Each structure stands twice: as structure tokens, then as C-alpha cells.
Amino acid sequence: MNLSIHPSVGVARLGNSPTDICLSPNTIGGLPFDADSNGNALGPISDFKDAKGLIKRQGQPFTILTEWGEEVNLDSPNVASIEWTVHLANKKAAWYQYSELQGNLLYGTQNSYQNQQIPFRNPHKTTEQERQTLIVDPGPRTVSGRSKQIGFDKSNVPYGYPAQYPSENVLYGSPITTLGDLLTDNLGRLVVLGGYGHAGGNLPLTSYGGSSTWHDDISDGAVYCTVKFNDGTSVSLTAWVVVGSPDFAPEIVNISNLSDTMFDVAVRNFNLVPDMYSNGKFNPNYQANYQRDILPIINRIGRYQWVSNVQSMMAFTSNVFDFTDNSDANWHNRQNYFSYFRRNDSQPPVPPTLPQEQLLRQNGTDIFPMMPLNSGSNSVSNTNIMKFLALDETQLFLMQQWANGYFISNTNYDQYPVNSRDTASVGNCVGLPMCPGIEVTWSLQNPIIYDSPYRILQYGNEQLYATYGLTPSRDECEGGGCEPGDLTKRMACPWQADFFQCTIQLINFTDPSVNKAGDPAAPLPPTYYSYWWPPQSPWDVLVGEFTADGQVATNVPAGQQMNYARGINSFTQMVTYWYALGFIRDKNSHSTGFPFFVETERNNEIFTYDNVPVSQISGNKEDNETTIPVFYIEENPQIIKKRSEKGRLLMAHLEEVGFKKIEIVGERMPLPRSGTRNRR
Numbered sequence: 292m293n294l295s296i297h298p299s300v301g302v303a304r305l306g307n308s309p310t311d312i313c314l315s316p317n318t319i320g321g322l323p324f325d326a327d328s329n330g331n332a333l334g335p336i337s338d339f340k341d342a343k344g345l346i347k348r349q350g351q352p353f354t355i356l357t358e359w360g361e362e363v364n365l366d367s368p369n370v371a372s373i374e375w376t377v378h379l380a381n382k383k384a385a386w387y388q389y390s391e392l393q394g395n396l397l398y399g400t401q402n403s404y405q406n407q408q409i410p411f412r413n414p415h416k417t418t419e420q421e422r423q424t425l426i427v428d429p430g431p432r433t434v435s436g437r438s439k440q441i442g443f444d445k446s447n448v449p450y451g452y453p454a455q456y457p458s459e460n461v462l463y464g465s466p467i468t469t470l471g472d473l474l475t476d477n478l479g480r481l482v483v484l485g486g487y488g489h490a491g492g493n494l495p496l497t498s499y500g501g502s503s504t505w506h507d508d509i510s511d512g513a514v515y516c517t518v519k520f521n522d523g524t525s526v527s528l529t530a531w532v533v534v535g536s537p538d539f540a541p542e543i544v545n546i547s548n549l550s551d552t553m554f555d556v557a558v559r560n561f562n563l564v565p566d567m568y569s570n571g572k573f574n575p576n577y578q579a580n581y582q583r584d585i586l587p588i589i590n591r592i593g594r595y596q597w598v599s600n601v602q603s604m605m606a607f608t609s610n611v612f613d614f615t616d617n618s619d620a621n622w623h624n625r626q627n628y629f630s631y632f633r634r635n636d637s638q639p640p641v642p643p644t645l646p647q648e649q650l651l652r653q654n655g656t657d658i659f660p661m662m663p664l665n666s667g668s669n670s671v672s673n674t675n676i677m678k679f680l681a682l683d684e685t686q687l688f689l690m691q692q693w694a695n696g697y698f699i700s701n702t703n704y705d706q707y708p709v710n711s712r713d714t715a716s717v718g719n720c721v722g723l724p725m726c727p728g729i730e731v732t733w734s735l736q737n738p739i740i741y742d743s744p745y746r747i748l749q750y751g752n753e754q755l756y757a758t759y760g761l762t763p764s765r766d767e768c769e770g771g772g773c774e775p776g777d778l779t780k781r782m783a784c785p786w787q788a789d790f791f792q793c794t795i796q797l798i799n800f801t802d803p804s805v806n807k808a809g810d811p812a813a814p815l816p817p818t819y820y821s822y823w824w825p826p827q828s829p830w831d832v833l834v835g836e837f838t839a840d841g842q843v844a845t846n847v848p849a850g851q852q853m854n855y856a857r858g859i860n861s862f863t864q865m866v867t868y869w870y871a872l873g874f875i876r877d878k879n880s881h882s883t884g885f886p887f888f889v890e891t892e893r894n895n896e897i898f899t900y901d902n903v904p905v906s907q908i909s910g911n912k913e914d915n916e917t918t919i920p921v922f923y924i925e926e927n928p929q930i931i932k933k934r935s936e937k938g939r940l941l942m943a944h945l946e947e948v949g950f951k952k953i954e955i956v957g958e959r960m961p962l963p964r965s966g967t968r969n970r971r
């Protein structure tokens with residue numbers, strides 16, 4: 292009997308509630324599930340935060356399935372025991388400084404970190420031994436049986452393992468003392484819980500990408516399982532897990548999500564769908580299915596309206612013709628529609644054919660933005676430029692087949708040969724753009740890190756790690772597989788700083804060879820106002836307070852579109868108050884056809900509001916009648932405590948975790964992104 296763990300790559304998410312948890316969605320664009328303290332699902336999630344206003348940690352359940360899709364657990368006949376081992380780690384502080392697409396070996400070895408002379412995040416530590424001490428490596432944890440729990444803290448380090456934790460004496464933020472917990476539910480399934488969103492360091496923050504001495508509790512690592520049967524036989528299985536930041540709009544899916552990325556890699560490198568792609572090329576006679584392959588892309592483009600101002604994308608998704616009609620009479624409409632999707636730049640780019648540097652499609656004096664209207668994976672720096680987003684190659688091929696009429700429209704379609712649990716976990720993560728991304732980055736586009744479709748290739752084993760520890764500078768994109776911590780080490784540190792910055796981008800759309808110019812570097816005009824990944828980092832949202840008390844607290848009427856992070860005005864404040872952000876939810880999800888996404892569960896107690904007359908800026912008294920709304924963090928904790936019981940509990944939480952106010956270095960690195968200076 293062949294067994295396997297699903298999902299093959301699970302995704303848990305940080306939260307700072309010490310008591311409440313939820314479980315990851317089991318569908319792409321689905322809601323999480325509420326759960327009890329042992330990880331047993333209780334039903335669809337009610338609230339994303341606990342009574343104090345703290346975010347629930349989102350655990351990833353893992354199950355064992357037979358090749359026929361039947362579950363194996365402790366209630367299964369002939370199963371004697373199921374033992375789970377997970378090894379989480381965070382390698383961010385030991386890795387290179389964030390550098391957009393520099394270091395990406397898909398651009399060739401000349402683009403390696405060494406050849407591009409990319410500095411380390413902590414350049415004062417130069418030897419391998421010194422840099423190994425920067426890794427947060429608690430070692431593996433093992434759990435078995437029903438309703439068990441073990442943490443990734445210092446009290447549970449396996450005997451003899453060379454565990455590494457950063458110092459608990461930090462000058463700023465909160466120290467990292469754990470990377471999370473393992474649970475088993477009442478059937479012996481595994482649930483992986485990540486950390487609490489802590490981040491801390493001993494030097495003022497210098498950059499959104501990564502600051503010396505800083506750590507956070509993002510992590511990833513290997514999942515092992517041993518199933519023992521009553522007849523004495525056993526089976527050993529592996530998977531992987533990533534612990535990412537909260538998904539603040541879980542029902543809104545990225546146009547190119549991480550499942551799309553993994554599917555593209557599997558189709559073009561692992562012979563996943565040979566009828567579609569084989570011998571290095573796509574099959575021009577392959578028949579797509581509109582419902583499976585095309586409609587999700589169109590729906591995702593349309594749903595971005597709830598987290599960003601993308602009027603042109605909304606116009607593009609309106610049903611101007613029958614998208615399901617594959618007749619020759621509709622051929623021109625389909626071809627015209629597809630022509631608005633920009634193609635991918637080659638890697639490395641080959642001038643002058645650079646479709647991802649093109650913003651507009653022009654027809655005489657008529658212009659319209661090419662699709663999707665998102666930033667590409669590098670609209671920031673002037674090395675390896677990729678200004679605007681394109682669908683991945685497999686998505687584009689399926690769109691091409693639709694445009695050419697090689698498709699059917701059937702809701703009873705055959706699924707691709709990938710387990711739905713595998714696609715669901717990563718399908719709720721960012722796939723493109725990757726600069727670096729939100730949960731993981733461009734290394735997931737590289738087939739060399741995979742063992743098979745949707746499965747990560749592991750480097751070494753626990754015996755090797757126990758003897759030598761994890762390696763700080765080995766690049767898994769050179770081959771050999773991944774160690775714990777490798778999938779997340781390229782992400783920003785602390786994650787909250789980049790989360791503040793990675794919102795919108797002003798992108799030059801006339802010069803394909805330059806993103807920024809001047810000193811300090813600024814977007815080269817003319818520019819276009821574009822977004823990064825609004826489903827994970829919303830920007831424009833509808834306020835959803837429909838009660839008198841709620842509107843008094845938020846100072847905004849229901850239905851008004853506001854900046855999502857209003858009141859959090861620096862990346863240091865985001866490190867402190869990330870959990871104050873609201874969750875975007877569909878308030879009409881039980882009806883069909885009319886979604887209504889609004890902001891919910893924002894911790895309004897933390898923020899203060901004022902209407903500032905324009906005359907304060909202009910000096911003209913005639914401008915008194917026009918005001919600008921200003922939101923900001925209330926600095927006095929006593930005022931917050933008096934506002935409500937939740938405010939008192941929120942301030943008590945900061946005192947409990949010993950959070951220390953963060954400073955920014957006086958002469959810091961210039962802001963590489965352009966989206967946070969004007970939060971209207």
C-alpha cells in the first residue's frame with residue numbers, strides 16, 4: 292500500500308493569541324476553520340481574533356492518504372502507531388541581504404549572490420561558524436498519539452542537538468524564544484503551529500528588507516512521519532511546511548498563486564501532464580477547460596477590486612462577450628481578449644523584446660493597460676528589471692488554447708493529477724510577483740529544489756543536522772535539496788517591515804532599462820500607479836462597521852474606501868502593531884454571485900483620528916473648510932486602556948511580552964519602494 296502525506300507543502304500562519312487557534316483552509320480561497328486546543332476542527336471560522344483582539348495562530352493539519360485517497364489514522368485497522376517529527380528553522384539573519392532578483396540562478400550563474408557582490412544581512416559575522424550562530428534552529432520535535440503537544444522552545448531541545456536561539460536580551464521589539472508547536476488531534480493527525488509574530492534586535496532598523504542583529508519567527512522545514520502497523524511493518528513519509536504571515540484577505544486569491552507556480556514547474560519539468568507538455572514544448576492541440584483553466588484567472592482579476600483600486604481590471608473582466616463560446620464566430624473576441632495579456636520576458640531578458648516592461652496596449656489613439664495590472668518581480672532596482680506582471684507560462688498557454696478555440700466549458704471536469712490538499716495549501720500564497728514575495732520567493736520557480744511535483748527535495752537528514760547543525764550559506768538552488776529554513780530565508784527580516792512597504796509601486800513605463808534614477812534613487816517619471824500583492828497586503832478597502840459604536844470607534848462611515856493600514860505610518864510601527872490590522876471578509880458569502888468584501892475586526896482602540904484643515908499646510912484661511920483625515924497610533928497606553936475593555940487587554944498584552952520600543956537609524960538606507968509616502 293502506497294501512502295503519502297498531504298498537503299505535500301503545508302502553510303501555517305503566525306498569530307499572537309496565546310489561547311486561540313484556527314486551521315488552514317482546505318480549498319483555494321476558502322476560510323480557515325476554528326479549532327480546539329488539540330487541533331480538532333470545530334467548523335468555519337467565526338472570528339480571526341480572540342476576545343483581546345489578538346490574531347489566532349493558523350495551524351496546518353497534515354493527513355496520511357492511500358493511493359486511492361483513503362485516510363489512514365489511529366482509527367484505521369492494523370495501524371499500531373503514527374509518529375510525527377517536524378524540524379522548523381529560520382535562516383534569515385544568516386542569509387544575504389534582500390536584493391530583488393539578484394541571486395536568482397534562473398538568470399544564470401553570473402547572477403549569483405557572490406558574483407553580484409550582495410552583502411550579508413549581518414556583515415559583522417564573516418566565518419561559517421559565526422554565521423551559523425545567526426540561525427534560529429531549535430532542532431526537530433517529535434509527537435505521537437492522540438491529543439499531544441510539544442513546543443519548539445528551549446525546554447524541548449533533543450538531547451545532544453546543537454540548537455541555536457538568538458539572545459533573549461534585545462533592545463528593540465521582542466525576543467524569539469520559540470518557533471511554534473506541534474499538536475496531534477483526536478485521530479493522531481499532525482497540526483503544525485508557527486510562532487507568535489515576534490521580532491527583535493539590538494540595532495535600530497535600517498531597511499525594510501533586513502537589518503543587522505534582527506530576527507523574527509517565520510520558519511519552514513521538513514515533516515517526517517512513520518506509520519507502524521500491527522504486523523510489524525512500517526512506512527516512512529516526508530513533506531514540508533512553511534510558516535508565513537497572516538492572510539488578511541483569505542477569500543481573495545492571487546492571480547498567479549503559489550500553486551500555479553508549482554503547477555507550472557511540474558508541467559514543464561516533471562512531465563505532470565504529458566498531453567499538455569512534453570519534449571520541451573506545449574501541445575498546440577491540447578484541449579483546455581474553461582471552468583478549470585480560464586474562469587479562475589478572470590475571477591481573481593475581478594476580485595482585486597476589493598483590496599485595490601483597479602478600475603481597468605474590473606472593466607476587463609466584465610462579460611463583454613460569451614467567454615464560454617468556443618465557436619469560430621467568437622474567435623475574434625477571444626483573440627482580442629487574449630492579446631491584452633502580456634507575455635513573459637525570457638530569463639535572462641533579451642532586449643529589445645521585453646513584454647513585461649510594457650504597460651499599455653495601443654490602438655491608434657486608444658490605450659488600455661495590459662493584463663494583469665500588477666507590479667512585476669522587479670520594478671524596484673535597475674538590475675534584472677521586470678516592471679509588470681505576466682501570467683506564468685502554463686497559465687498563458689491555457690489562455691492561448693482558449694483564445695484559439697481548443698477548449699470546452701464543462702463544470703464536471705477532470706482534475707489535474709495533483710491532490711486537492713496540495714493545491715489548496717499553497718494556492719492561498721503568493722506565486723507572482725516575487726520581489727521577494729510574502730510567504731516564499733522566486734526559489735520556488737526553480738525545478739532544482741523539487742523532488743517531484745509539489746514536493747520539496749530534502750538535503751541531508753536529521754543525523755547530519757544533529758552532528759553539524761544547519762548550514763548558513765549553502766544555496767539550495769545550486770542543487771542537492773533544501774534544509775529547514777531554506778524556503779523562507781530570502782524573505783524580509785523582520786517580515787512586518789516589508790509588509791508595510793510592499794503595497795503599491797510607482798513604475799516607470801517608458802524606459803525598459805531603468806526603474807529608478809537620481810540620488811536617492813526615485814521612480815523615473817513618467818510612472819504608473821500599480822500594486823504588489825493586494826490579496827496578502829491590501830491597500831484600498833471598504834470599511835465594514837455597520838453599528839453606531841463601530842463607526843464611533845473607526846471614525847469612518849460604512850462603505851467608505853480607506854487605506855488599509857491607515858494609522859500605521861512606519862515600518863517600525865508595523866513591527867509593533869501588525870495584529871491591529873483588520874481582516875477582509877465576504878459579508879455575502881452565503882448568497883451566489885454578489886460578493887461584498889469589507890474590513891472587519893480592526894483594533895480601532897489603538898488608533899487616534901483627526902480631521903486636519905488644509906489651511907494648516909497651505910496657510911490660506913479659505914482652505915479651512917476642506918479637511919484631510921489623519922489616523923495615527925495613540926502613544927499613551929492609558930488612553931487606549933480607557934477606551935474599552937479590549938483596549939485594556941491589548942495594552943496588557945504588550946506589557947506581558949515585554950515589547951520594547953523600536954528606533955530607526957538616523958541615516959538609514961533609502962526607501963526602495965515608492966508606495967508608503969502617501970497613504971490617502
